[in-house]
Amino acid sequence: MSIAVLGAGAFGSALAVALATRGPVTLWGRATGWGRENPRLPGVTLPDAVTVTGDLPQAARADTLLLALPAQKLGAFLADHAAHLDGKTLVSTAKGIDLTRLTGPSRLIASACPAATIAVLTGPSFAADIARGLPTALTLACADPGRGKALQHALSTPVLRLYRSSDVTGAELGGALKNVIAIAAGTVIGAGLGDSARAAIITRGFAEMTRLSARLGARPETLTGLSGLGDLMLTCSSVQSRNFRFGHAIGSGTDFDSGTTVEGAATARAVTRLAAELDEELPIAAMVARLAQGAVSVENAMEHLMNRPLKEE
Template structure:
């Protein structure tokens, strides 16, 4: 199996480092003038087994392609380059819901590349940890079990352990929705509401995640695994999470670096629109979207959430 990674951001670069332990890997990016030391991942030098290129045609020769692209950029990229991607095995690592189509990465891939084999790689992971060779466990979701088994063995390394599932919808929704709750957790900490409030936010946020995901066809047990609860725990408790840091800045009233990709912002907007369409209550996600857009004050948001009707858990 030949492997290419499209997207030379921190996560794509980290995956290239990890997978190069098993053989040659091609890493594609629009700008690769940084050589073997990617400024998006400081302190990490790409091994010789990684070929760096800005020529998509060269990278697309591989039969298995990991799409390490931002969720909101994935749809347009697939449409533009479908001719060289269709028919391949395409593994998305994006964690988000497309704001235009209100769908996850697998649906975008299926629409643009109808003959591609589709998989999703997701779960609790920071790029720096993967690149440093720290033990990490992820979920590999593929509807076709034999293809999933092949990918599981091809993409696992001694320190990168993949667990397999056929529940693509559950895996990708867990990875997308947890970003919204991570922003909420950051807001709680930034505002000084304390760890008890964060624990409540995580718990009620997980309930929101599970309700929406199962309505859309996910299996409940998927949400309790690495791609759901595992990733939620990581991103709601670590300052390494960009979503958590963004939320913390909102909570403190500080500015946040606009050049930093925060997938949860667009996903919160998409989730809110999707919840209205479905007739589903997503109060935390809705408030995250409104706070991120400056449509409500923190005080009003908290007042609204705390004054909701009392009910059974």
């Protein structure tokens, strides 16, 4: 099985490094003039088994294409390049909900590339850890059990362990929604509200994640696995998480690099609109959407959440 990673950001480059221990990998990106060291992944040199190219048709000749692209850019990429992608096995690593269509990556791919086999690779992971060869476990979700098993074996390495699932919807929703809660957790810590408050946000945020995911057809057990609870724990507790750092900047009133992709900010807006359509109440996600847009202060957001009607857990 030949493999290419489309998207030469930190995560795409890290996946290429990890998969190169199994054999040749092609890494495609629009700007790849940095040679063997991606500035987004400092201290990591791409092994010789990784071929870096800016030629998409060349990269797309591989049997399996990992789409390591931001969630809000995936739709446009698919629209531009569907002719090169359709009929392939396409594995999305995006963690978000498209703002325009209010859907996850798998449906965007299915719409643009109806003949493709679709899978989702997600779970608790930082690019730097994967690139350094640190032990990492992820979820690989594919509705086709046979293809899912083949991908599981092809993409696993001695330090990158993949667990298989057929619940594509649950896997990608877990990865998307946890980013929203990570912003909330970062805000709590940045504002100096303490670890007890963070624990409450994580717990009640997880309840929102599971409630919305169930409405959209996900299996509850998927959300308690790596792609849901596992990823939530990681992103809500580490400054390596861009979503957590973004929330921390909001809470502390400090500047944040506007050039850094924060998937949870756009996803919070998409989730709020989706919840309204479903008549589903998601107070934390709704407040994160407002905080990310500067529409409410941290003090007012916390006051609103703490003064909601008392109820059973």
